[in-house]
Amino acid sequence: MTIHELTRADARRIAVRAQLLDAHRPDDLAEVVRGLTLLVYDPTAAVAPAADLVVWSRLGSEYDPSSLATALAEQKLVELRGVIRPIEDVALHRAEMAAWDEPAPGEPAWRDRLREWVHDNDGFRLDLLERLRADGPLRSRDLPDTSVRPWRSTGWTNSRNVRQMLELLVQRGEVALHGRENGDPLWDLAARVYPDDVVPVAEAVRLRDERRLRSLGLVRPGVLESPAGPVGEPAVVDGVRGSWRVDPAQLGRPFDGRAALLSPFDRLVHDRKRMAELFEFDYQLEMFKPAAQRRWGYFALPVLYGDRLVGKVDATADRRAGVLRVDAVHEDAAFTPAMAEAVDREIDDLATWLRLVLVRR
Numbered sequence: 001m002t003i004h005e006l007t008r009a010d011a012r013r014i015a016v017r018a019q020l021l022d023a024h025r026p027d028d029l030a031e032v033v034r035g036l037t038l039l040v041y042d043p044t045a046a047v048a049p050a051a052d053l054v055v056w057s058r059l060g061s062e063y064d065p066s067s068l069a070t071a072l073a074e075q076k077l078v079e080l081r082g083v084i085r086p087i088e089d090v091a092l093h094r095a096e097m098a099a100w101d102e103p104a105p106g107e108p109a110w111r112d113r114l115r116e117w118v119h120d121n122d123g124f125r126l127d128l129l130e131r132l133r134a135d136g137p138l139r140s141r142d143l144p145d146t147s148v149r150p151w152r153s154t155g156w157t158n159s160r161n162v163r164q165m166l167e168l169l170v171q172r173g174e175v176a177l178h179g180r181e182n183g184d185p186l187w188d189l190a191a192r193v194y195p196d197d198v199v200p201v202a203e204a205v206r207l208r209d210e211r212r213l214r215s216l217g218l219v220r221p222g223v224l225e226s227p228a229g230p231v232g233e234p235a236v237v238d239g240v241r242g243s244w245r246v247d248p249a250q251l252g253r254p255f256d257g258r259a260a261l262l263s264p265f266d267r268l269v270h271d272r273k274r275m276a277e278l279f280e281f282d283y284q285l286e287m288f289k290p291a292a293q294r295r296w297g298y299f300a301l302p303v304l305y306g307d308r309l310v311g312k313v314d315a316t317a318d319r320r321a322g323v324l325r326v327d328a329v330h331e332d333a334a335f336t337p338a339m340a341e342a343v344d345r346e347i348d349d350l351a352t353w354l355r356l357v358l359v360r361r
Helices: 008-018 029-036 050-059 065-073 087-098 109-120 122-135 161-171 201-216 272-279 337-354
Strands: 004-006 077-080 083-086 175-181 184-189 233-237 240-246 259-261 301-305 308-318 323-331 357-360
Touching: 004 008, 004 240, 008 201, 008 233, 008 240, 008 272, 029 050, 029 065, 029 083, 050 065, 065 077, 065 175, 077 087, 077 175, 083 087, 087 201, 109 122, 109 161, 122 161, 122 175, 122 184, 161 175, 259 337, 272 308, 301 337, 308 337, 323 337, 337 357
Parallel strands: 004 233, 323 357
Antiparallel strands: 077 083, 175 184, 233 240, 259 301, 301 308, 308 323
16 A cells, blocks of 8 residues: 655645635635534634634635524534534434443443433433423523432533533434524524434444545544544655555645634644644644733734744734734744735734724734
8 A cells, every 4th residue: 555755845735725724715604614524613702703713714804704603593504512513414423422322332431420410310301301392492591400410520510400411412412502692502402403314323433534534634543533444545744753644635736825814723723733743833822821921922823824834913803992903923933025915914804804903013
């Protein structure tokens, strides 16, 4: 079997192109979501919510965030366990949802504890389902807590019995997130949200692996799920230890890059180890650090130029004042005039999209 030998530049270009961040921009929201396979839901809006910022990075200021809300309301897209997916992809998870009660060989002990908690509170589970059947969709605060054994945790979920049960009923395929109302999740019966299609587990795992590889371009073998044999083709990257799987459709294609500002949650940088190995880029999301310990800013946006990650933009959207404040543009290496101009255009476009006045410090 041929093992593809890639340079770091080859690998970076495959990753950038697979993430729809080269010069050939996608046409619309549907193409972006299907190409990326998912959008991470995170409401942090220091600049813009994560899902919207990721789509803007691909489409530019023509992207209207209301189109995402509309697609979710019309159930063309669905939010499933913290990520937004095409509605048809739910079929790739339904078989595992249906088998949630069945212990799997080698599974961690905490999975069995989850099942025990649900079984001990079966009356509570049925009460929630009946209330949703009669009155859904509903917010969690509108649902009764009839649990007989409270949920115990050392974290924020302690005694949040309704929310914890809802999350587990999502995993069981009985409840689904119908949408959001002013940011609050609205829950409903899964049968009223999800299509009826179900893909058998083995085929679903293979299809999920194929879509994951297609959206990322190349991955470490351990990122893939299938025990029946990995998708893609084997590869090595010059100067990087270990093996990779590469999407053969990405091999040998020309590359035309551009500048882009990325969300800290963007899939190009979400795997920080892969980011460091392929892009040799130093980056951390610093929003949880004390201000004095931040190097780049509260919500610094990684800067892509061509096939390199070249800096960070420290930007904050102050909606009350009506301004996009840019406190710094951190250059990992000195920008050429062409790089500086391209990055400035992206900053201008970001302000235009947000409908804020750009203020640089």
